[in-house]
Amino acid sequence: MAKDHLAAPLIDALRAAAEAPFEQARAMPPSVYTSDDFLALELEHIFRREWFCVGRASALAEPGAYLTCELAGQPVLVVRDGAGIRAMSNVCLHRMSTLLEGRGRVRSIVCPYHAWTYNLDGSLRGAPAMGQNAGFCKGDYRLPELRCEVWLGWVFVTLDPQAAPVAERLAEVEALIAGYDMARYTESFFETHVWDTNWKVLAENFMESYHLPVCHAGTIGGLSRLDEMICPPGREAFNYHTILKDDSLRIAMAHASNDRLQGDERRTTFLLALYPSLLITLTPGYFWYLSLHPRGPGQVSIRFGGGMSDDYAGDADAAENFAALKSLLDDVNVEDRGCTEKVYRGLCSDAARPGHLSHLERPNYDFARYLLARITETA
Incomplete structure (x- = not known):
């Protein structure tokens, strides 16, 4: 910079x-x-x-509907789960591949590199062939969450935890x-x-x-x-x-x-x-x-x-x-x-x-x- x-x-x-x-x-x-x-x-x-606008909430009406963007160099994932619309890092916590691309709908978030699989709330659901690593604990992994707000049907995300609503x-x-x-x-x-x-x-x-x-x-x-x-x-x-x-x-x-x-x-x-x-x-x-x-x-x-x-x-x-x-x-x-x-x-x-x-x-x-x-x- x-x-x-x-x-x-x-x-x-x-x-x-x-x-x-x-x-x-x-x-x-x-x-x-x-x-x-x-x-x-x-x-x-x-x-x-x-705050950066990623689109309309009407495009994320169904559970599993998602969209992605890059904000100031940071890959961002926005998805609707059972609790509402949330934003998270779009980077796998294993070998750091980006996870999803574009827009679509999924039941879970599956890494395209080694199939580490995350629930829609960002928690890790499964990781193949990790049983022999004594330090690995599935519960330790959750995709970092970003601030996300819906205003008049618009979905906004920000990297700044202190930004005014x-x-x-x-x-x-x-x-x-x-x-x-x-x-x-x-x-x-x-x-x-x-x-x-x-x-x-x-x-x-x-x-x-x-x-x-x-x-x-x-x-x-x-x-x-x-x-x-x-x-x-x-x-x-x-x-x-x-x-x-x-x-x-x-x-x-x-x-x-x-x-x-x-x-x-x-x-x-x-x-x-x-x-x-x-x-x-x-x-x-x-x-x-x-x-x-x-x-x-x-x-x-x-x-x-x-x-x-x-x-x-x-x-x-x-x-x-x-x-x-x-x-x-x-x-x-x-x-x-x-x-x-x-x-x-x-x-x-x-x-x-x-x-x-x-x-x-x-x-x-x-x-x-x-x-x-x-x-x-x-x-």
Whole structure:
């Protein structure tokens, strides 16, 4: 890991961007995206200490349902057992192989190397051919557990035992979107991707809709009204902006049975950036999300999922409408990938210089301030 003092010039460059008045703000400097030293700071001060979203609880509805991820270099396993959803180390306690991959459902956790077998609570069930080792005791082995919390249907894990609870950190978000009842949105698709860009470039791309008319000219750009976008100042743990949508996409509107939303709320889309890297497009009818983790300065791992509000569960045409939406989202992703990979290539240029931000990029400015606060925060 890079020592903080070795990265001092990088921190100073970020500070210059983050502490300028918003009316004079510029984009973050290229080194914040391209430097291995800055990435080391992010992994240590952000991804090892913050809550990371691994997906939706609805994907872990049955006992034995599991998913895996890597968080700041640590292999993590999240599984539902009889007591609920728990997170554990995804490393065997014998010869240290990783245990499970991807997502799926199991009755027990079996190491693919020597078949040491763990119960869903992490306790060791069996270990073949260990009877002649006098020091071996099955009861001494249990996979280390990590903190895991479910908030509004989202599953979060953290490596930091001292991190404040998710519900406490995101209480204001919960109040903002109470009428959406986000816990009742069910995931219907989940994919993983790797793009050749920095994780912050993709995060910032989501946080601002300034790029929609140009980057998404072939899909949703023509539907984007920049003059109707509202970008309030960000908060300590998140930022957001909102867009009003018309009823041409019915499943983006509040369902007739939804009496929780009134007036323009029934057609308001929230674009939520929950730090460090959970990005949610939330409409009254459907949602989709990205959860990002760096794979070096120039690559990002993406957890991409989405689904519908349970308000629509009984509608005969809801699945068909959402399938059409998913096809549109795939096309939008192709456009976003092209744009964000171009940005990273440009950031690596000797000629790269950060320009001034539009008022529609207020969330990017707030994101820079969050990064500075976390990286300079004392342990």
